[in-house]
Amino acid sequence: MRTTVSAALLALLLVVPLLHARGQASTLPLPPSGVLGVGEAQMTPAFWIGLQAQPDKVILDRSQIQAQNAALFARDGSMHELRKLPATLSATQVRGWIEGLARPPTRPLYDVEGKPVPAARLEAIADARALDTVPASQKTRFGMVVRRAALRSFPTTLRVFSEPGDSDIDRFQETAEFPGTPVLIAHASRDGRWLFVVSPRYAAWTEAANIAEGSRADVLAYADKAPYRIVTGAKVYTVFTREAPAVSQVELDMGTRVPVLTDLPPDQPVNGQTPYAAHVIELPVRKADGSLAFSPALIQKNADTAADYLPLTPRNLITQAFKFLGERYGWGHAYDGRDCSGFVSDVYRSMGVQMPRNTSSQGMSPAFAKQAFAKGSAHQQRLRAAQGLQLGDLVYIPGHVMLSLGQWRGQPWVIHDVLGMSYRTADGATRHVKLNAVSVTPLLPMLAGKDSTFIDHMTSIVRMRP
Structure with a gap:
């Protein structure tokens, strides 16, 4: 047992030099997973929150978010x-x-x-x-x-x-x-x-x-009914009810807003169950003829929901993103999960920020503050931009988006829903790690091709801040 633990610690502490595109070199620890620089600590929200100087500072307040959402619908054709x-x-x-x-x-x-x-x-x-x-x-x-x-x-x-x-x-x-x-x-x-x-x-x-x-x-x-609950967990489910199958164990993903019913007698059962330990919400149901009706449903009070959208703060951004850590990649929200653009939009949606669905629309939306890159943008310009990434920035390359966790060990880190990570080792070989899940990775070493990195393919950096 002691020999096994020692070997694992040795592997975690092993520092492997990497050769970045354009000849830049850096070093990162290589853990047994093969995901450079990421140990158990880096897979906890507490680690990244601890790097924030003001974790509870509001990045955009409610009025700023509402104004941005209005501009999104007014100016974005998607x-x-x-x-x-x-x-x-x-x-x-x-x-x-x-x-x-x-x-x-x-x-x-x-x-x-x-x-x-x-x-x-x-x-x-x-x-x-x-x-x-x-x-x-x-x-x-x-x-x-x-x-x-x-x-x-x-x-x-x-x-x-x-x-x-x-x-x-x-x-x-x-x-x-x-x-x-x-x-x-x-x-x-x-x-x-x-x-x-x-x-x-x-x-x-x-x-x-x-x-x-x-x-x-x-x-x-x-959508305008109040009061309401916001789903702040990766997903929550309504309480099982035999009496009302249409609203039994309904899946509600992060950011979903549901009205709360307040005019029902608190001492009377709802769908066969006391409501005192649950929120009584209203959900749409489909009648036999296909028409719309509404039905009460229950969400346990200990489920991960909130009475309003969460404040857009560094702490909440990190906490919300890490609720998806390890969820399998699901193209187009398949596999009961989400893909890269679905991941970032669901995280921001829990704080009231609306976003287009696809990476191409998100990265170039006229409603968002951003830095765009042309095909001819120099590597050094892109590198400087990457080294200036702040928490919450969204980094776009063709077909992919990453949520910045900010800077650590002198380089930018991201959390993203990604298929895999490729990087070049000191001997010039290319190593690929299949991830296929929401993962934490460094940005700079990630290869997008044989001789180029992710940052060489950046199309834009979107900033959800003033």
Whole structure:
């Protein structure tokens, strides 16, 4: 036992020199995991909070966040302010949303078993969109998400992949929306089992069973109901109830806002259970005819929720981000998890900050303060920017985003939902560590190709601060 412990400590303390792109060298400890510089201490929020000079200083106050959110919906074309959509939709608008989401596949795709998906099946999936049935004009219809709902490129549950053996990144998976999210219902699939919906930050297909259709007033009023609870845990679940299956063990992800019911007698059971040790919330449910109704549900008082959005402070940023540490990477919120852009947006959403869904939109949004980099930006300019990263800054490279934890040991560190980490060792070899989870890593050593680092591919740094 003593020999094993000694060997582990020796490996943790071993300092391995790294050769960065452009000849820069640095050293970091190499723990048994292979993730440079990250020991047990660095995988705790307390470590990073301890590096903050003012961990409880407010970075953006509520009025500043509200102003930024308003600017986001006003200026960012990837966002949809449902209240301002017209009462009537044209065929041009609806077809534009559907065809703008995804083109019919033309390259080979593979199923979960690595077998090619027949071209005829792909054609049938594209045809299921029923574009020929889009009316010249239609009344705008509204609905609400009633359970964690996958949003898809096409009206199908078929999972498809670019390469045989690659069963993680489903090319038809776009994102997910959470219970209580308002949507515009724009179109139905040919068989009626799928709806094309427009949420505040996405437009895609989802199964009709995920959506309850209601009046414009009822749908849009839900988001303004008060008092409310904010889900501050990675996810919480409503209490099991045999009496009301539609609101039993409903998953609510970080940042979800749910109204609290205050007009029910406190000494009377709710869904077969006393409510005194729980918050009585209101959730949308789908009736048998597909219409919207609302039902009381319970969240235990010891669940990770708050009476309002958390203050945007260094302590809360770190604490919220680390609640996802170790969660498996889920492209488009698959695997009941999230991907890199979903991770950072859910963290910020728990503090009331709204963000676009995808990295490309987040990194270039006109509503955010940022430093952008052109393809020709010099390595030294990028390096200086990386060395100036502060906690909470968002670092974008094509297809990926990282949340900065600030500076330690003279270089920047990040927490991100990432597939893997590659770096170059002292002998010039390249080592790859498969992560596939929310992970803490140093930024500078991470390779994006054979001869370039992540920072050489930075497209922007977004700063959620004044």
